[in-house]
Amino acid sequence: MSGNPRTLAPQLQTVEIEPYYQPVRDEVALFESAHRRRLPVLLKGPTGCGKTRFVEYMAWRLKRPLVTVACHDDLTTADLVGRYLIVGNETVWVDGPLAAAVRAGAICYLDEIVEARKDTTVVIHPLADNRRMLAIDKRGELLAAPDDFMLVISYNPGYQSVLKEIKPSTRQRFVALEFDYPEAAVEAGIVATEGGVDAETARRLVKLAELTRNLKGAGLDEGASTRLLVHAAQLIADGVEPAAACTAAIARALSDDPEMTGTLDDLVRAVF
């Protein structure tokens, strides 16, 4: 290795303003405890139930920078760890988000981990056990994670594909926090706050969600998520007629099957 090429680290974001997060169970305390004990965390739960928001909130609470990576099937190890680039006549090393997060003692959130290529997932293993190391092979560098660094991954167990399961060797390194849609009153509070609608409208939206969740496995893969309720609420707050808002933001988002859409329309009309 000749010389010591300049290292570029991407700017890390800090969460300055407290994100709105409504705790559902004891997840805040568990997360804090895992952070103190330097344990990595797995967030398990259906899409749109507040996992991402929770991590943002915890980053704010723990005053750590947050690095979020949405995983996809072309994500390579270099995309996470970093690569050499040429700038002018000079060679520079650019840290990938994971390396940057390790250096900065940040929280690194790998969203939807099962989407990543299997060989990519492996680089996180030494970070996720008591070694807490990240190997940067290209530079022959072994980064030791500072105490503040924390690895968080998320996973939706509702996927049906056999190709999208999290490997036990990965899963077993993490403290798992289970997420689900919160209880009706709590969820209505979230929808009212996030969507800017009155309590009664929020209550009805949650009622509608409950009806669609009754259809899980009977024509629907999943019922309406909190996220969809918030979307519908935002449309309503913007002046869209409630039934039309629900049809667009919820019913159409859940299914393309004409018969199923018919049923969903009936349910929308039953509530509004």
Added chain:
Amino acid sequence: MTARRLFSNELEERLDELLFASTSHRSAKGIADGLEKLTREQQERVLHWVGVAAQSYAEVGYLVASLAPRALARLDAAGFEAWVLAGLDAYDRQGGQAAMALLRDLDGFCAARAHAPAAARFADIEVRLARFIQGLSGRALALSAGAFPHTDTETVFLPAQLASLPTQDENRRLYKATAALLWAQTRYGTFGTAAVGIEAALARWPDRERALRWFAALEAVRLEAVLGAELPGLAAEIAALRGPWPEGLRAAAERLGRPDAAVSQTLTFLAECMAGEAEAPMLPHAGAIDLEAALRVRAARQERETDIVRKALSTLKGFGGRQGAGESSPAVNLEGGKLEFSLDGEALALPPEAQAAAQSLLQDLGELPPECLVPAGPGAWQPTEREGGGEDALTSHREPHRRYDEWDYRRRAYRRDWCHLFEVDLPPGDPDYVVKVSLRNTAAIRQIRRRFEMLRGEDRLLGRQPEGEEIDVDALVEAAGDRAAGAEPEARLYSRRIRCERSLAAMFMVDMSGSTKGWVNDAERESLVMLCEALETLGDAYAIYGFSGWTRTRCDIYPVKRFDEAYDAAVRGRIAAVEAKDYTRMGVAIRHLTQLLEAQPARHRLLVTLSDGRPDDFGDEYRGHYGVEDTRRALQEAHERGVRSYCVTIDRHGADYLPRLYGPARYTVLDDAKKLPLKVADIYRRLTT
């Protein structure tokens, strides 16, 4: 695919095959002559429906065949199908004579169809309505056609046709309103609670019929208001449909039309109505109340559910099994409609089945019957199923190919080598069956092929390859950087398109039990044709096996296509030979097929089961809980061995046991067998992308 028409002699041969059971020994010659001039597509359609009809009753099949040319001259494909279905419907409901009369009255059918715009048919709205009710439901509630609208608390019966309102749209909404109101009867206490006995209250009046009519009308008033609290849109729709309350119900609307009104208030008001002379006003959507049926069904359910809850509580630690007298009983906490049990301050988690039973009891009674909470005590554990003494009489004397353990949930242990498994060859079936199905489904098959080609064609651009058709710019830049930095540069600088290696082996397990006879079996076979098309396009390794049997000593597995077999004429013949046989002992079939799958060199292994409901076997041993638990266990074992399972169930009616049954596996429920062939390829696609 276009094919020439069939000649009369060919048609005759096929008809003979379909109608051989006909009692009337008439020759099919005349009928075949009549069909000769139809197009091949029409001919295949007729033969298909003749076959379907003949499975119910050969004479009906015969009649369909002979009337088909006339029917096809006046009806399009959908109309023809509707005509046959109407006939079969009549057969199911009223028998052969009614069916034949309906089919013969072609004029009447065509006229009704021409007028039909105004009428709504149950068959047309059933699926959508069933899902709607399931969406509303606290617990499963089936829908079924019946003479008059009412509910027995487990099924909602609706008339086969509604035409009382001027437009079809209104009649459809009338269906919805009626169904919703009947659902509300089961949900909001119409049939009484532990505190309110309806039977006793109604027994006061000698004119019971009049009392029931008043009761139904008053409940319609009360329930609409109760619905309005949670489902205001639905309540408004019902209100619009019924119009203003009739004179005779105005007072009732004042008194009972409140969101918190209870059935006891209806009964109080009923007394006032009965004191007067007036008849109950007619409401279009109120339905009737069959109190006897509702109370009978409900009592049976309560007994069953009480038993389930009690047994579940008994097996939980500490309770019932504890030594000595003065045992504490579990505390029930009912906060926010959520039911929780605890014993000595410690929360008890019931299995989902028992939790559902408790929730259902709560819905019916407003409380849990005290018997639930009485410990069964040591030794009082009485499984309802007893080991059948008679079953071993059927023991086969052949030597089985393999023996498998079976899980006995009562013992919490396996019965060793309990099931005797035989691989049985299927006799070749109709060699043209697959061609015929393909002909009938050309469009669908074309679509499946296109979709799956796309999947297979999901070529990936793989970067960082030693050679390839394009330069990988990222890799090149990186290598230049490495070189400049003095690190060893990467030599793999190309990108290459490669076909994705799926490395997946799929096993399809097909229910050949007697209960699949008829449409389900047809649907299964057609699904196999579609599946084979899809999988051949895709190139995944796959196998198909049927299963059925008769007691533990004769568990039969029928290879349709082994992993190492091509999709050839022999396989096609075996698909045609998949037929309804005996019973459904599912666990052993799952275990055997898991073993076959394990031998496959693929990275991912998938087991897909197609069945029509509960596991069941001769004698009452495998029926019920035992079979459910064994099947669940077998799926769990498969999971532990790296086999992922997906269960497709055709079951129109309350499939409340499925979450338990399929525990570790994923599943879907189809309410209509006809959808299976089109859905199954789609399901496979979702499972493997």
